[in-house]
Amino acid sequence: MKSTAAALFAAAAFAAAMSVAAPLALQTASAQDKAAPSTPAAMPAEEEHGPSLGEIMTLQQMRHIKLWFAGNAANWPLADYEVDKLGDGFNDVRSLLGHEIVDQHVGKPMEALEQAIDRKDRKGFIAAYDSLTAGCNACHHALDHAFVSIQRPNMVPYTDQNFLPQK
Numbered sequence: 001m002k003s004t005a006a007a008l009f010a011a012a013a014f015a016a017a018m019s020v021a022a023p024l025a026l027q028t029a030s031a032q033d034k035a036a037p038s039t040p041a042a043m044p045a046e047e048e049h050g051p052s053l054g055e056i057m058t059l060q061q062m063r064h065i066k067l068w069f070a071g072n073a074a075n076w077p078l079a080d081y082e083v084d085k086l087g088d089g090f091n092d093v094r095s096l097l098g099h100e101i102v103d104q105h106v107g108k109p110m111e112a113l114e115q116a117i118d119r120k121d122r123k124g125f126i127a128a129y130d131s132l133t134a135g136c137n138a139c140h141h142a143l144d145h146a147f148v149s150i151q152r153p154n155m156v157p158y159t160d161q162n163f164l165p166q167k
Helices: 001-034 053-072 076-097 099-119 122-142
Strands: none
Touching: 053 076, 053 099, 053 122, 076 099, 099 122
16 A cells, blocks of 8 residues: 555656646747757658558457357347448558459458348358458468468457347
8 A cells, every 4th residue: 555655646746847847848948949040850751650461450350250250140230330340451451462462362252241241141141251261361371371370260259249139
């Protein structure tokens, strides 16, 4: 308990010191700016970097898992939401790898999934989902990442989400 109180006291003291020091630093910097000649800084422009392919693929894997459990439970609104988000992720992949490789491997399976979901066709959903999974693995092989092998999930990792249709 003493260490918690000491930590709170230290945090409060730091915050108080910053509330005094920050305005002084701004005033000092402002005075220096007025005194210094105005020459542009030779700073390279920073490029904005989006998420890496690995980060996108981690989200794609999550969406792939959630899509399976939603469609398998015939929760068509959730399946529609997840396939839409999966499509958004594939658009991000297209921006990094190009349209050709993504469309070649997952284009038709994604269309088949969307159609099965629209028809509320569980058998069609399962076939399209398995086709998408095979397309993902084929893409991984084409990119020399065959060690990333995707399959149907066999357990729900999201214990805080109910995948059954809601009434």
